[in-house]
Amino acid sequence: xxxxxxxxxxxxxxxxxxxxxxxxxxxxxxxxxxxxxxxxxxxxxxxxxxxxxxxxxxxxxxxxxxxxxxxxxxxxxxxxxxxxxxxxxxxxxxxxxxxxxxxxxxxxxxxxxxxxxxxxxxxxxxxxxxxxxxxxxxxxxxxxxxxxxxxxxxxxxxxxxxxxxxxxxxxxxxxxxxxxxxxxxxxxxxxxxxxxxxxxxxxxxxxxxxxxxxxxxxxxxxxxxxxxxxxxxxxxxxxxxxxxxxxxxxxxxxxxxxxxxxxxxxxxxxxxxxxxxxx
Amino acid sequence: xxxxxxxxxxxxxxxxxxxxxxxxxxxxxxxxxxxxxxxxxxxxxxxxxxxxxxxxxxxxxxxxxxxxxxxxxxxxxxxxxxxxxxxxxxxxxxxxxxxxxxxxxxxxxxxxxxxxxxxxxxxxxxxxxxxxxxxxxxxxxxxxxxxxxxxxxxxxxxxxxxxxxxxxxxxxxxxxxxxxxxxxxxxxxxxxxxxxxxxxxxxxxxxxxxxxxxxxxxxxxxxxxxxxxxxxxxxxxxxxxxxxxxxxxxxxxxxxxxxxxxxxxxx
Numbered sequence: 001x002x003x004x005x006x007x008x009x010x011x012x013x014x015x016x017x018x019x020x021x022x023x024x025x026x027x028x029x030x031x032x033x034x035x036x037x038x039x040x041x042x043x044x045x046x047x048x049x050x051x052x053x054x055x056x057x058x059x060x061x062x063x064x065x066x067x068x069x070x071x072x073x074x075x076x077x078x079x080x081x082x083x084x085x086x087x088x089x090x091x092x093x094x095x096x097x098x099x100x101x102x103x104x105x106x107x108x109x110x111x112x113x114x115x116x117x118x119x120x121x122x123x124x125x126x127x128x129x130x131x132x133x134x135x136x137x138x139x140x141x142x143x144x145x146x147x148x149x150x151x152x153x154x155x156x157x158x159x160x161x162x163x164x165x166x167x168x169x170x171x172x173x174x175x176x177x178x179x180x181x182x183x184x185x186x187x188x189x190x191x192x193x194x195x196x197x198x199x200x201x202x203x204x205x206x207x208x209x210x211x212x213x214x215x216x217x218x219x220x221x222x223x224x225x226x227x228x229x230x231x232x233x234x235x236x237x238x239x240x241x242x243x244x245x246x247x248x249x250x251x252x253x254x255x256x257x258x259x260x261x262x263x264x265x266x267x268x269x270x271x272x273x274x275x276x277x278x279x
Numbered sequence: 280x281x282x283x284x285x286x287x288x289x290x291x292x293x294x295x296x297x298x299x300x301x302x303x304x305x306x307x308x309x310x311x312x313x314x315x316x317x318x319x320x321x322x323x324x325x326x327x328x329x330x331x332x333x334x335x336x337x338x339x340x341x342x343x344x345x346x347x348x349x350x351x352x353x354x355x356x357x358x359x360x361x362x363x364x365x366x367x368x369x370x371x372x373x374x375x376x377x378x379x380x381x382x383x384x385x386x387x388x389x390x391x392x393x394x395x396x397x398x399x400x401x402x403x404x405x406x407x408x409x410x411x412x413x414x415x416x417x418x419x420x421x422x423x424x425x426x427x428x429x430x431x432x433x434x435x436x437x438x439x440x441x442x443x444x445x446x447x448x449x450x451x452x453x454x455x456x457x458x459x460x461x462x463x464x465x466x467x468x469x470x471x472x473x474x475x476x477x478x479x480x481x482x483x484x485x486x487x488x489x490x491x492x493x494x495x496x497x498x499x500x501x502x503x504x505x506x507x508x509x510x511x512x513x514x515x516x517x518x519x520x521x522x523x524x525x526x527x528x529x530x531x532x533x534x535x536x537x538x539x540x541x542x543x544x545x546x
Binding site: 166167168169171172174175176177178179182186187190193267268270271274275 | 350365
């Protein structure tokens with residue numbers, strides 16, 4: 001979990017940096033080449049396939065607008081995204097809050113570790129049937145499922161991040177007698193941010209998965225619910241549009257994540273770059 | 280000003296105890312520069328951490344301005360060797376200098392003046408909005424020194440602050456420290472492994488033995504207060520002191536101790 005952090009962050013940063021050096025049209029080409037190739041392959045293979053379950057992409061795209069833009073966007077997509085955001089926000093608050101407390105106190109860490117490991121090992125989807133019994137099938141249950149699954153990478157990465165705050169920096173804060181609140185804000189939380197962001201990124205994909213799963217079990221609206229309804233009523237092109245829409249939602253959310261991440265972690269990427277430059 | 284009495288530090292661990300410091304007793308009077316040299320592994324950093332209140336001694340006391348040190352005391356600033364790790368990378372140069380002043384509760388206008396003055400004093404008046412990692416190593420250590428100076432401490436502790444910068448930067452920074460010390464009238468405790476540096480900067484040089492540490496000798500540096508890199512280092516007295524302290528450090532490396540008893544137990 002924590003080993004992904006040093007490996008992915010700089011690699012991604014340098015990949016983007018390499019991309020940024022290219023002219024605009026080359027950049028777009030690099031980004032869009034593979035999606036275009038995949039769409040073309042899908043188009044060609046589905047056009048000839050004579051399968052009810054694998055309709056031509058042409059038909060799928062034709063049904064996309066009528067399926068989603070005539071009411072379902074507000075009736076299904078917005079509620080889904082609302083639950084996703086609520087669950088994700090809850091996971092962030094609990095994960096960062098509890099993770100900071102655990103990271104700062106070795107006693108608390110020893111006390112909680114076995115229980116945390118136990119709950120972490122349970123795949124959140126299996127909790128859905130049980131939670132339905134206690135919390136019903138309403139919005140509360142779905143938000144809880146999303147938060148319960150997404151909280152783990154945030155929590156564990158926050159613990160590691162808080163524990164990993166530089167010793168010399170800690171000593172500096174102590175010798176200048178920075179207060180507890182100042183230390184928490186300007187030392188601990190800022191210092192742990194690279195790991196917290198890594199956890200938050202992993203949590204985002206988990207949250208999307210759980211958003212869909214929680215709606216597949218029991219719901220009266222939502223993206224997952226709608227896709228299952230289409231499947232059960234053999235509305236194949238519509239079902240495929242739902243899957244495409246889910247993918248697009250994922251892309252948009254990850255772009256948003258990156259836009260928020262850049263100003264938060266500018267110092268981290270800058271520091272890494274200057275180290276590589278041997279400054 | 281600063282009194283260290285019978286300081287002893289033993290690191291306890293499952294694999295056995297390590298006695299880092301056996302018995303250190305010395306004073307520093309207000310406004311004095313005391314340099315501490317010793318062979319590597321002589322517990323210099325341990326000593327400084329005990330004095331700064333970051334580390335609790337096993338026995339003995341540290342008293343600063345009449346108060347026993349049990350945690351980092353007020354009126355004290357520390358400059359660490361690892362400059363890159365002692366500056367907050369998410370704060371600008373000016374914000375790094377300002378942070379302790381904010382915590383002290385100084386007014387905004389006073390803070391701005393202190394930040395500006397101290398950055399100018401270290402020759403960094405033109406980069407307040409840069410981030411530490413955009414600066415060279417020597418400049419980063421200047422920021423740490425500016426932060427310490429702006430804090431207006433009564434005593435400044437420096438732990439091998441120039442060990443990781445190149446030789447020319449080092450000479451500049453040594454002059455900068457002498458200059459600040461004269462201007463601010465503070466007490467300065469300067470730990471180094473560099474014998475020349477200790478003589479150039481110090482009014483007194485405490486030579487430490489190898490571990491477990493005791494004081495081998497408290498050497499008075501009888502050089503004029505106005506020092507510069509060329510004349511001071513060519514002064515015959517400088518040469519005599521260097522020979523003397525070099526000899527002491529060499530003997531310390533071979534396990535020489537002033538008390539016969541300790542020498543026997545060490546063998």
